[in-house]
Amino acid sequence: MAAPARAGRAPPAPADLDARPVELRSGSGSTIRGWLARGHPGAGAVLLLHGIGASAAEMAGRARFLAAAGYSVLAIDFRGHGASGSAQTTYGGLESRDARAAVEWLRAALPGERIGVIGISMGGAAALLGPAPLKVDALVLESVYPTIDAAIRNRARAWLGPLGALLAPLVERLMLPRQGVRAADLRPVDRIGDQVAPLLVLAGAADPYTPPSESRELYRNARGPKALWEVPGAGHVDLHAFAPAEYERRVGGFLDRRLRTQTALAPVGAAPLAAGPTPVAPLAAATGTP
Numbered sequence: 001m002a003a004p005a006r007a008g009r010a011p012p013a014p015a016d017l018d019a020r021p022v023e024l025r026s027g028s029g030s031t032i033r034g035w036l037a038r039g040h041p042g043a044g045a046v047l048l049l050h051g052i053g054a055s056a057a058e059m060a061g062r063a064r065f066l067a068a069a070g071y072s073v074l075a076i077d078f079r080g081h082g083a084s085g086s087a088q089t090t091y092g093g094l095e096s097r098d099a100r101a102a103v104e105w106l107r108a109a110l111p112g113e114r115i116g117v118i119g120i121s122m123g124g125a126a127a128l129l130g131p132a133p134l135k136v137d138a139l140v141l142e143s144v145y146p147t148i149d150a151a152i153r154n155r156a157r158a159w160l161g162p163l164g165a166l167l168a169p170l171v172e173r174l175m176l177p178r179q180g181v182r183a184a185d186l187r188p189v190d191r192i193g194d195q196v197a198p199l200l201v202l203a204g205a206a207d208p209y210t211p212p213s214e215s216r217e218l219y220r221n222a223r224g225p226k227a228l229w230e231v232p233g234a235g236h237v238d239l240h241a242f243a244p245a246e247y248e249r250r251v252g253g254f255l256d257r258r259l260r261t262q263t264a265l266a267p268v269g270a271a272p273l274a275a276g277p278t279p280v281a282p283l284a285a286a287t288g289t290p
Helices: 056-068 095-109 122-128 148-160 162-179 188-194 212-221 244-259
Strands: 019-025 031-037 045-049 072-077 115-120 138-142 199-204 226-231
Touching: 019 072, 019 095, 031 056, 031 095, 045 056, 045 095, 045 122, 045 244, 056 072, 056 115, 056 244, 072 095, 095 115, 095 122, 115 122, 115 244, 122 138, 122 188, 138 244, 148 162, 188 212, 199 212, 199 244, 212 226, 226 244
Parallel strands: 045 072, 045 115, 115 138, 138 199, 199 226
Antiparallel strands: 019 031, 031 072
16 A cells, blocks of 8 residues: 655555646635546546545555546545645535536536546545536546534444443534534535436445445435445455455446546456446345446
8 A cells, every 4th residue: 555645745556557647726615636647438436435534545446446437537535634734624514616616527527428437435425425426427436425423423322332422412513613614514415416417326334434234225215317235244345355246246336337438548457337226135146337
C-alpha cells in the first residue's frame, strides 16, 4: 500500500499505472487532488470515491482492474483526506460537492465519454447527497449507510454493545453540530430515488456497520434500473479485496454494459453478465441485473 500522501501534493498513483496528477477546485471550498489514468477511447471513465478515513490509495485494486479493462480511471482524495488538505469530515455532506466537481472535471477532460462512479461507504453517500443527482451513466454503491442516525447507532452498538445503542442519540447530538452538518441532510435513502442512472448496490452479508437490511432499503428506494449483490461472509470491508474475481465479473459486467460505446475496444478480463432481470436465490447471491 502506498504511504499516506501529504496535503498540497498529489496522492501517489499505483506505480504500475500510467497516471497523471489532478487538482480541481470543489464547491466544498477545498482543493481536491487525485490522479487520472487514461484508458481506451470510447471505453468510458470511472470515478472512484473512497470511504471515511481512507484515500485514493485504498482504491488502487479497483483502479488496476478497471484500467486493465480499458476504462479511464479518476481517483480523488476527499476534503480532509489524503492530499486534499485539512477539513472537517461531513460524512458525505460537503463531500458530495467534491464528487460533483470530479464528475464535471471528467466531462471536461474526456468529452464524449460515458461516466460511472464507484462509491465506498461515505463515498457512496457523497454520490447521492447534494442539491441534485450526479449526472452519470452508471453508479455502484458499496456499503452505503441509509441515514447518519443508523450509521452512528450501528457503530456504537458494534463497539459498545447494548450501551452503545443507548448512547448513540447523544453522540449524534454532540458530534454533528461540531462538523457543521445536520442529520436531516445526511439521508442517502431519501435521495437515491432521485437518481435515474442504472444502479448496482453492493453489501457485505456480515456487515455490522451497514447491515444487509439497510442496503436492501436503499435498493428498494431506487427507481431506475438496479441490482443488488450481497457478498456472503463479508463485513464492512474492501469488497473487491474480499471477493476479487466475482467483484470484477459483476462490477465489470455492469460497467461494460453501461459505459462502453460501439467504437470502444473489447473489454479485458471482465465477463459481462446477461442482460435483463435475473433474480438469483438466495438473496445473498444477487437480485436483478441492470
